[in-house]
Amino acid sequence: xxxYACFFFFGVATFAQEGMATRLGRHWKLLLPASVVLLVAGLxxxxxxxxxxxxxxxxxxxxxLAMIGLFCHLFPHPRxxxxxxxxASYWMYLIHVPLVLAAQLLVRQWPLPAGVKFLIxxxxxxxxxxxxxxxxxxxxxxxxxxxGPRVLPSTRQ
Numbered sequence: 001x002x003x004y005a006c007f008f009f010f011g012v013a014t015f016a017q018e019g020m021a022t023r024l025g026r027h028w029k030l031l032l033p034a035s036v037v038l039l040v041a042g043l044x045x046x047x048x049x050x051x052x053x054x055x056x057x058x059x060x061x062x063x064x065l066a067m068i069g070l071f072c073h074l075f076p077h078p079r080x081x082x083x084x085x086x087x088a089s090y091w092m093y094l095i096h097v098p099l100v101l102a103a104q105l106l107v108r109q110w111p112l113p114a115g116v117k118f119l120i121x122x123x124x125x126x127x128x129x130x131x132x133x134x135x136x137x138x139x140x141x142x143x144x145x146x147x148g149p150r151v152l153p154s155t156r157q
Contacts, residue, residue: 025069035063087147088133099125
């Protein structure tokens with residue numbers, strides 16, 4: 001729990017700092033290969049609890065910062081569709097479990113391979129969550145709580 005809390009509170013702290021993500025990831029060209037080395041070292045020493053306690057978080061932080069920097073480099077300008085999807089992803093993360101469980105109950109007796117059932121559940125739950133985000137969350141108090149205030153686009157005349 002403490003491990004995940006570190007990432008959560010790091011996100012909270014950097015959210016308010018405009019440009020902080022770009023500054024933190026500016027050394028992505030060094031962080032990305034370092035994260036690969038840490039991943040391999042972590043896998044090789046997985047049975048050593050002391051080393052794993054150091055290497056696994058080091059890998060997670062290094063890879064996270066490298067990916068932030070890489071994506072800031074590759075996509076320097078905001079894209080409305082990507083921003084919308086990023087906003088929707090938090091809603092999807094919070095609400096997906098009960099829908100996935102219900103969908104699994106629904107398809108469990110279907111005479112289909114597990115992989116096909118997985119794809120059906122993935123597509124169906126994703127569609128439901130995206131539609132619910134658009135119509136029931138984005139411009140409501142829930143959306144404001146999750147992602148800050150959003151203004152309805154003006155109707156075109």
